[in-house]
Amino acid sequence: MQLDKSKQLFERGQKHLVGAVNSPVRAFNSVGGNPLFIKNAEGTKIYDVDGNEYIDLVGSYGPMILGHGNPAVKDAVKAAVDRGFTFGASTEDEIVLSEMVADTFPSIDKVRFVNSGTEAVLSAIRLARAFTGRNKIVKFAGCYHGHSDSLLVAAGSGLVTLGLPGSQGVPEAAVKDTLVALYNDIESVKQLINQFPDEIAAIFIEPVAGNMGVVVPEQKFMTELRELTKAHGILLVVDEVMTGFRKKFGGAQDHFNIVADITCLGKVIGGGMPVGAYGARNEIMNMVAPLGPVYQAGTLSGNPIAMACGIATLKELKKLNPYEKFEKEAAEIEACIIDAGKEFGVDVKVNRFGAMINPFFTKEEVVDFKTAQTSDTKKFAKFFWAMAENGMYIPPSQFESWFLPATLSDTDLIKIKEAIRASIQSIK
Numbered sequence: 001m002q003l004d005k006s007k008q009l010f011e012r013g014q015k016h017l018v019g020a021v022n023s024p025v026r027a028f029n030s031v032g033g034n035p036l037f038i039k040n041a042e043g044t045k046i047y048d049v050d051g052n053e054y055i056d057l058v059g060s061y062g063p064m065i066l067g068h069g070n071p072a073v074k075d076a077v078k079a080a081v082d083r084g085f086t087f088g089a090s091t092e093d094e095i096v097l098s099e100m101v102a103d104t105f106p107s108i109d110k111v112r113f114v115n116s117g118t119e120a121v122l123s124a125i126r127l128a129r130a131f132t133g134r135n136k137i138v139k140f141a142g143c144y145h146g147h148s149d150s151l152l153v154a155a156g157s158g159l160v161t162l163g164l165p166g167s168q169g170v171p172e173a174a175v176k177d178t179l180v181a182l183y184n185d186i187e188s189v190k191q192l193i194n195q196f197p198d199e200i201a202a203i204f205i206e207p208v209a210g211n212m213g214v215v216v217p218e219q220k221f222m223t224e225l226r227e228l229t230k231a232h233g234i235l236l237v238v239d240e241v242m243t244g245f246r247k248k249f250g251g252a253q254d255h256f257n258i259v260a261d262i263t264c265l266g267k268v269i270g271g272g273m274p275v276g277a278y279g280a281r282n283e284i285m286n287m288v289a290p291l292g293p294v295y296q297a298g299t300l301s302g303n304p305i306a307m308a309c310g311i312a313t314l315k316e317l318k319k320l321n322p323y324e325k326f327e328k329e330a331a332e333i334e335a336c337i338i339d340a341g342k343e344f345g346v347d348v349k350v351n352r353f354g355a356m357i358n359p360f361f362t363k364e365e366v367v368d369f370k371t372a373q374t375s376d377t378k379k380f381a382k383f384f385w386a387m388a389e390n391g392m393y394i395p396p397s398q399f400e401s402w403f404l405p406a407t408l409s410d411t412d413l414i415k416i417k418e419a420i421r422a423s424i425q426s427i428k
C-alpha cells in the first residue's frame with residue numbers, strides 16, 4: 001500500500017499541529033504506522049492523498065450517516081452559503097431544526113443548539129446542577145461524553161485508546177463531584193445513590209456505549225435506571241450524540257422506550273457540520289438564558305450553514321428510512337466476523353446497534369468497560385492494517401464503533417465481507 005504522500009503530510013504537520021492532528025484518535029497511535037490523510041470522499045468511498053480508495057466505515061465517527069456528498073444535502077448547504085455564513089442573529093432554519101428535534105424526541109420541548117457534542121454535554125451538566133440544586137454527577141466507566149473537565153474520568157474513546165486513566169490539567173476540584181458507576185450494573189448505581197442521598201444532580205449515560213467499542217445495555221438496566229433516577233429526583237441525561245437517529249430515527253430512547261430528562265445530540269444532527277444540541281421539557285429548558293438564570297451562549301451557535309446541513313440530512317434520512325437495511329447489513333457483517341473467527345481460530349466477539357458495530361478480539365462477551373478491555377489490541381492493530389490493505393477504512397482503535405452509511409450497496413457489502421475474511425485470516 002502506497003502511503004508516501006500521507007507520510008509527507010504527517011511529517012510536515014508535526015511542526016505546527018499537535019501530533020499533526022486535531023483530535024487524538026486520528027493519530028493512529030494505537031495501531032501504529034502512518035495516519036491516512038484524506039483528500040476527498042464520495043458516496044460510500046473515501047480517498048487518501050495517495051489515491052488509495054477505501055469503503056468508509058468511519059463516517060467521520062458518526063455524522064456521515066447518509067454517506068458522502070448526498071446531493072440534497074449539498075444543494076441545501078450551497079444555498080445557505082449563498083445567503084451568508086453567519087449573522088450573529090437568529091434565522092428561520094434554527095426554528096425548523098428545533099421543530100424537527102422536538103417532533104422526534106418526546107423528551108424535548110425546547111432545544112438549544114451548540115457547536116459540538118462536548119458543548120452539549122457540558123451545558124447539560126450546568127443545567128442539571130441548577131435545576132436540582134445539587135452538585136454531584138454520575139457517569140459510567142467507559143462512557144465518553146466529550147472532553148469537558150468533569151466527565152474526563154474513566155472515559156472511553158481516545159483516552160482508553162491511548163491508555164490514559166484521565167487527563168492531566170483537570171483539577172481535582174473539577175472531578176471531586178463526579179462519581180463513576182459500572183455500565184450495565186444497576187447495583188453500582190444504587191450503591192452511589194445510597195452513599196450520597198439527595199446529592200446527585202444527574203446521571204449521564206451513553207444509552208448504547210460506542211466509546212468503549214459498542215456495548216448495548218440490557219433493557220432491564222435502562223428501565224431500572226429510568227425508574228431509579230425518577231424516584232430519587234435525579235435527572236437522567238441521555239447522551240445521544242452517537243446514538244441519535246442511528247438505529248431508529250427517535251434514537252436509543254425510542255429503542256429502549258425511555259424518556260430522558262435532558263437529551264444531548266450531536267454528529268448526525270449536523271450532517272457533517274459542527275452542531276450539538278441539548279434539549280429537555282419546558283420546566284428544565286426555561287432555566288436557560290435568556291429565559292432563566294443558567295448562562296450558556298455561542299457566537300456561532302445555530303450557524304446558518306450548519307442548520308441547513310442538519311435539516312437536509314434529517315429530511316433525507318427520514319425519506320430513506322435505512323433502519324431495516326442497517327439491521328440486515330450489520331447482521332451479515334457480524335455473521336461474517338464470527339464465521340471467519342471460527343474458521344481461522346481467532347477469538348472475536350461482535351456487538352452492534354443499528355448502524356453501529358465493531359469486533360472485539362477477545363474470548364469474553366463484552367458487556368462493560370472491564371470486559372471491553374480484555375480485547376487484544378495488538379491483534380486489532382494488525383486487523384486494522386489488513387482491512388486498510390483490503391480497501392476498508394475502519395476506526396484506528398479497538399474502542400471505537402464502526403458506522404455503516406445508509407447508502408452501502410450490495411457490492412460494497414460483499415467487498416466488506418471479503419475484506420473481513422481475508423483480514424482475519426491474515427492475523428490468525
Ligand SMILES: Cc1ncc(COP(=O)(O)O)c(C=O)c1O
Pocket residue numbers: 116117118119121144145146147206210211239240241242266267276
Ligand atoms: C456519546 C458522545 N458524547 C459526546 C461526544 C463529544 O462530541 P464532540 O466530539 O462533537 O465534542 C462524543 C464524541 O466525541 C460522543 O460519542
Ligand SMILES: N[C@H](C=O)CCC(=O)O
Pocket residue numbers: 023024025026061144157158211242400
Ligand atoms: N469517539 C470519538 C467520538 O465519538 C471519536 C471522535 C474524536 O474524538 O475525534
